[in-house]
Amino acid sequence: xxxxxxxxxxxLREKVDxxxxxxxxFSILIAFATLLALVFDILNDGWKWFDWQFINSYPSRKPExxxxxxxxxxxxxxxxxxxxxxxxxxxxxxLYLEMFADDTRFNRFIKLNISNLAGVPSIxxxxxxxxxxVEFFQMGRVILAGSLxxxxxxxxxxxxxxxEAIKQVPSYYLDAALAxxxxxxxxxxxxxxxxxxxxxxxxxxxxxxxxxxxxxPMIAISALVYITFLPEGPLDRFTVMxxxxxxxxxxPQDDFRGIAAAGIILLLIMLLSLNSxxxxxxxxxxxxx
Amino acid sequence: xxxxxYTKSRRQKEKFAVLILRSISLLSVLTTIAILFFLSFETFxxxxxxxxxxxxxxxxxxxxxxxxxxxxxxxxFGILPLVAGTLLVTVIAVTVAIxxxxxxxxFLSEYAPENVRRVIKPILEVLAGIPTVVYGxxxxxxxxxxxxxxxxxxxxxxxxxxALSAGLVMGIMIxxxxxxxSEDALISVPQHLRDASYAMGAKxxxxxxxxxxxxALSGIAAxxxxxxxxxxxxxxIVTVAAGSTPNFTFNPxxxxxxxxxxxxxxxxxxxxxxxxxxxxxxxxxLVLFIMTLSLNIIGKWLVSKYSENY
Numbered sequence: 170x171x172x173x174x175x176x177x178x179x180x181l182r183e184k185v186d187x188x189x190x191x192x193x194x195f196s197i198l199i200a201f202a203t204l205l206a207l208v209f210d211i212l213n214d215g216w217k218w219f220d221w222q223f224i225n226s227y228p229s230r231k232p233e234x235x236x237x238x239x240x241x242x243x244x245x246x247x248x249x250x251x252x253x254x255x256x257x258x259x260x261x262x263x264l265y266l267e268m269f270a271d272d273t274r275f276n277r278f279i280k281l282n283i284s285n286l287a288g289v290p291s292i293x294x295x296x297x298x299x300x301x302x303v304e305f306f307q308m309g310r311v312i313l314a315g316s317l318x319x320x321x322x323x324x325x326x327x328x329x330x331x332x333e334a335i336k337q338v339p340s341y342y343l344d345a346a347l348a349x350x351x352x353x354x355x356x357x358x359x360x361x362x363x364x365x366x367x368x369x370x371x372x373x374x375x376x377x378x379x380x381x382x383x384x385x386p387m388i389a390i391s392a393l394v395y396i397t398f399l400p401e402g403p404l405d406r407f408t409v410m411x412x413x414x415x416x417x418x419x420x421p422q423d424d425f426r427g428i429a430a431a432g433i434i435l436l437l438i439m440l441l442s443l444n445s446x447x448x449x450x451x452x453x454x455x456x457x458x
Numbered sequence: 459x460x461x462x463x464y465t466k467s468r469r470q471k472e473k474f475a476v477l478i479l480r481s482i483s484l485l486s487v488l489t490t491i492a493i494l495f496f497l498s499f500e501t502f503x504x505x506x507x508x509x510x511x512x513x514x515x516x517x518x519x520x521x522x523x524x525x526x527x528x529x530x531x532x533x534x535f536g537i538l539p540l541v542a543g544t545l546l547v548t549v550i551a552v553t554v555a556i557x558x559x560x561x562x563x564x565f566l567s568e569y570a571p572e573n574v575r576r577v578i579k580p581i582l583e584v585l586a587g588i589p590t591v592v593y594g595x596x597x598x599x600x601x602x603x604x605x606x607x608x609x610x611x612x613x614x615x616x617x618x619x620x621a622l623s624a625g626l627v628m629g630i631m632i633x634x635x636x637x638x639x640s641e642d643a644l645i646s647v648p649q650h651l652r653d654a655s656y657a658m659g660a661k662x663x664x665x666x667x668x669x670x671x672x673x674a675l676s677g678i679a680a681x682x683x684x685x686x687x688x689x690x691x692x693x694x695i696v697t698v699a700a701g702s703t704p705n706f707t708f709n710p711x712x713x714x715x716x717x718x719x720x721x722x723x724x725x726x727x728x729x730x731x732x733x734x735x736x737x738x739x740x741x742x743x744l745v746l747f748i749m750t751l752s753l754n755i756i757g758k759w760l761v762s763k764y765s766e767n768y
Contacts, residue, residue, distance in 0.1 A: 182661050189663040193569060196561035201581055203630050207588070210600040258482055265479035283486050288684075288754035289747065290691025292718050293493065295725070296743050300496040304731045321489050328486070354472040382589025385693035385722060392728040411591045411694075418595055418698055426599060433592050440587060 211437070215430025223431050227397040228413065232424035237432050239396045240413035243312070244381060246400050247409055250316035251323065251380060256373060258320070259327030263369075266328075267335040268357050287325035294322040295389030303390060313403040315390045322386060323376040330372020334365040367454035374447035378440050384411035410436050497747055500740030507734045509533045520741065526704035526715075528738055535738070537745060539704040543714035547625040547696055548689040550710060554629020555685050559636030560678065566637070567644035568666040586634035594698030597627035602699065614711055619701030622710035628695050632685040639684060643677020643764050644670055680760035687753035691746065693718035717746050 218232075226236025262283075270276040298318025308314045338361050346356035387409050393416060396408045410432060417429035505515055515535045523536015562582070566575055602623040609616040616622075647670050655665040671678065701713030702723055715723075721739045729735040 182664070186661045186663045189667075190569060193561045193565040196558050197565060197578060200558055200562065200585065200630065200633060204581060204585055206600060207592070207596045210596055211592070214599065258485060261479045262483040262486065265476070265483040269476050269479060270483075279483060279487060282490050284758065285751065285754060286486060286489060288687060288750060289493065290693070290718065290750055292691070292693045292721050293497075293743055293747055296721060296739055297493050297496055299725070300500065300740070301492055310728075324486065324489075352468065352472055354475060378587060382587075382591070384589070384591045385697075385718065388722055389725040393726040411589060414595070415591050415694065415698065418591070418598065429595060430599075433595060436589060436592070440589070444587070 211430045211433050213430075214427050215432075215434050218427045218431035219434050223428070224435065228395060228416075232422065232428055235417075235425075235428050237410065237413055237435060239399060240408050240410045240432075241435070242399045243396070243407035244409045246312045246403070246407060247315045247319060247387075248377060248381060250313065250403060251319040252373075252377060254316065254320040255323055255327055255376070259324055259373070260331050260369060262324075262328045263331030263335055264357060264362075267332050268353070268361065283325050283328050287329060291322055291383055292385040292389065294318055295386030297321075298386060299389045308404070310391050310394075310406055311404045312400055312407045315387055315407060315409070316403070318386055318390055319380050319383070322383065323380050326376040326379065327373055330375065331365070331369045334368025334372065335361060337368060338364040367451050370454070371447045371451050374443055374450075378443045381439060381443070382411060382436065384409075384415055387412055388415070493747070497740055497744040500737045501744045503732075504734070504737035504741040507737060509535075509734060524706045526706075526720075528735065537717075537742065539706040540715060540717045540720055540742065541745070542706055542708065543621065543700070543704065544690055544696075544716040544718070546621045546708055546710060546714060547628060547700055547716055548686055550622060550625025551628035551632055551689045552682060552686055554626055555632045555636045556682065558629065559633045559681065559685070560640055562633065562637040563640035563644055563678075563681075564666055564671065567641050568662065568670060582634040582637060585630065586638075588631075590631065590692060590694040591698065593627050593631050594624075594695045597623045597695055597699035601627055609711065616711040617701070617713045619699060619703075619713045620711050621700050621714045624696050624698075624700035625710065627699065628689055628692055631692070631695065632688050635688060636681045636685045639681035639761070640674070640678045643674035643681070643761075646677070646764065647673045674764060676760045677764040680757045680764070683753050683757040683760060687750045687757065690753070691718065691750045693722060697722045717742050721746075 222234070223236045224241065225238055226234055227239050228237075229235040266276065266280060270279075295318060298314060298321065302308050302314035302317050303310055342360050342364060343353075343356050346360045347353065351359070391406070391408055391412060393412070394406060394408055396406065400407045414429050414432040414436065417425045417432060420426075505517060505520075508514060510531060510533055520535050520537055522538065523534060524538045525534040525536045526539040527534045562578070566578060570578065598619075602618060602620070605620070605623055606616055606618070651669055651673055652665055655669040660668070696716035697719040700716060700719065702715050702719060703713040704715040704720070705712055707714065720742055724735055724739050729739065
């Protein structure tokens with residue numbers, strides 16, 4: 170009797186095991202299906218609007234002639250200045266924290282502080298950027314204010330990624346350089362940094378692709394503007410692609426949904442190329458080393 | 459002699475360089491100070507600026523009031539409808555993320571062979587990298603129509619802009635984060651616990667759910683806490699898909715307004731500096747900041763707890 174009982178139990182457990190396995194696989198399928206549905210939805214809505222006319226035109230009240238040119242250039246302006254500002258600041262901070270900072274209470278506080286900054290919602294950076302750059306420093310709602318805000322937003326990501334990259338460099342590299350008589354600074358500049366570059370670069374590109382897609386903080390800086398000119402310098406007013414896309418989404422006409430989807434296609438293409446570039450760079454550096 | 463001179467000057471230069479690095483690293487502290495200062499300063503302004511009828515907003519009314527009508531007369535500044543809207547969407551999102559994120563994590567760490575992992579991981583990375591405004595578009599143009607059809611079939615009344623659609627899509631958005639952190643926790647459970655469980659004759663699902671998952675519980679809890687914090691701070695999905703009606707409701711089929719969506723709504727109109735509208739977004743921002751910061755601190759504490767154990 171007991172054997173029969175344990176036999177059925179055994180079979181039951183085998184069944185449950187299979188069901189659990191199926192359920193887990195099913196959950197992953199949902200995630201995968203969502204991704205497919207998302208891509209399909211966007212291509213389906215936006216493909217017929219996605220042409221050169223769309224990329225090369227300014228926004229308009231008429232969907233047939235509306236385009237994303239001003240926002241595309243705005244995005245490029247904001248991103249370039251953000252990159253110029255955030256790379257040196259981010260890498261220097263990471264270098265200091267990993268290579269030169271003693272394990273004092275204050276330095277530990279800086280590290281903890283950076284990891285907390287990484288968790289601050291982006292809209293908070295937006296309103297702080299508005300208070301500091303737009304209002305306090307009287308810059309107005311210009312590209313530079315947007316770039317500075319974006320820099321603050323992605324700095325924690327860049328710092329943490331660079332710290333990880335620097336940590337990955339085996340400690341005997343430093344020891345060997347020091348043993349050959351180099352100073353710590355020389356060792357860091359000539360040995361550690363070249364070794365850490367692949368990690369730093371991929372962290373940086375990850376941060377940039379996050380920044381390109383950020384809408385909320387840019388809305389706080391730039392507000393909803395109707396821009397039909399190309400910005401010529403960092404002190405011009407601007408709009409960026411996610412704001413323009415949001416603007417089109419919130420229009421009531423169906424055609425503008427299509428235009429929004431076309432904008433999303435362009436945004437996703439840019440993100441995809443950025444990420445492929447990151448992978449390419451990583452491979453290139455890995456081969457070189 | 460010359461040589462020592464050279465080293466000396468080099469040392470000085472390097473000391474100077476390290477000093478520069480150190481001052482640059484202080485920029486992050488400055489950022490925190492700026493965030494804290496401007497949020498508190500403008501929140502102070504919020505409580506000391508007259509409303510249209512000449513009264514001031516009382517802190518008690520702000521925190522516990524159930525009517526949020528900053529743009530209509532009579533003005534009322536009770537933040538609870540916004541908080542309720544945010545929490546409603548968050549609860550839906552976290553429910554989705556628990557189911558999808560945890561199963562993915564368990565599957566990846568306990569079941570999946572290496573080649574399957576290599577397919578699933580990139581999918582999660584792509585999902586994590588999609589801009590939130592795109593998720594918002596997806597919620598509004600794909601998920602909402604499906605939900606509307608379903609609610610017609612089942613006889614519910616549903617509004618186009620609703621908390622459910624935004625919550626479901628937000629759940630997909632935070633799934634990669636939840637699954638990555640949980641998977642890290644599951645993987646760091648020592649192999650000998652699994653071996654012991656199999657030696658006792660346990661099946662895979664028993665080992666996974668009765669041994670490995672409980673052992674990694676603090677890490678899994680951390681992933682959920684951090685996921686909640688992310689959902690609370692998320693802006694564009696709720697702005698696009700959940701509406702801009704600050705209803706004090708817990709009905710997911712209704713239109714709501716999340717805290718972040720309110721900040722965007724006001725920002726879009728370029729609120730003039732020094733106005734009550736302007737300082738309102740900072741008061742809401744401060745509440746948002748306190749909520750996410752405390753969740754992040756709890757989450758990190760939980761992560762450090764499981765890293766301590768093993």
